[in-house]
Amino acid sequence: MKRKIKKTNSKKTNILVVHGPNLNLLGEREPEVYGRETLTDLNKLLKKRAREQKVSLRIYQSNGEGEIINFIQKNRKWAQGIVINPGAYTHYSYAIRDCISAVNLPTVEVHLSDINAREGFRKISVVSAVCIKQISGQGFLSYVQGINEVIKVWSESGRQ
Ligand code: DQA
Numbered sequence: 001m002k003r004k005i006k007k008t009n010s011k012k013t014n015i016l017v018v019h020g021p022n023l024n025l026l027g028e029r030e031p032e033v034y035g036r037e038t039l040t041d042l043n044k045l046l047k048k049r050a051r052e053q054k055v056s057l058r059i060y061q062s063n064g065e066g067e068i069i070n071f072i073q074k075n076r077k078w079a080q081g082i083v084i085n086p087g088a089y090t091h092y093s094y095a096i097r098d099c100i101s102a103v104n105l106p107t108v109e110v111h112l113s114d115i116n117a118r119e120g121f122r123k124i125s126v127v128s129a130v131c132i133k134q135i136s137g138q139g140f141l142s143y144v145q146g147i148n149e150v151i152k153v154w155s156e157s158g159r160q
Contacts, residue, residue: 012056013154015147016079016105017046018068019061020087026112033113035139042140049144053151065089069099081150082107083143090115090125101130106153108146111136 019039022029027038043059050057058078060071068089072082082105089096090109100107107130114137115122128134133149135142 012054013151014056014058014078014080015150016072016075016082017057017059017143018071018082018084020068020085020089021063022087023085024061024063035112037140042143045140046143046147049147053147055147055151065093065095069095072099072103076103076105079105080154081105083110083146083150084108085110085112085143086127090127091121092126094126097127097130100127106150107131108149109134110142110146112139112142113137
């Protein structure tokens with residue numbers, strides 16, 4: 001889906017990183033699927049990458065659909081892109097889909113596990129149509145690649 005890119009004067013790329021429900025339990029939650037590292041480990045890695053790439057992140061985790069929507073809405077003017085792992089909301093939250101569409105920011109949908117290789121209900125994403133890309137099955141690297149995709153959108157738009 002083609003999306004309009006909003007231009008701002010800020011030099012750094014500002015990116016929202018959103019972790020959906022149950023991702024606060026990373027490390028203890030089904031480690032055979034999601035690994036033994038925690039959300040703190042993941043956020044540490046993302047902050048390190050952000051420093052290296054001169055990107056600003058605002059990172060948020062919530063188990064609540066409305067809270068995720070409020071966070072995205074509240075930060076929409078600051079942000080130039082979103083990397084979101086909507087957790088199970090991926091598969092049925094039209095409210096999060098509408099929110100992504102409403103704020104009109106380049107958004108990458110990420111998943112730690114390979115959602116296409118698991119139960120049937122996980123193969124359906126109701127948010128993917130409003131995202132520029134879906135990255136799944138790469139563990140923490142899914143998020144790193146998601147950030148890179150947002151940076152790419154901005155560097156490509158800068159060259160035009
Ligand atoms: C997940 C996959 C979803 O199906 C699941 O509900 C999650 C995590 C992932 O990162 O692999 O909570 O988004």
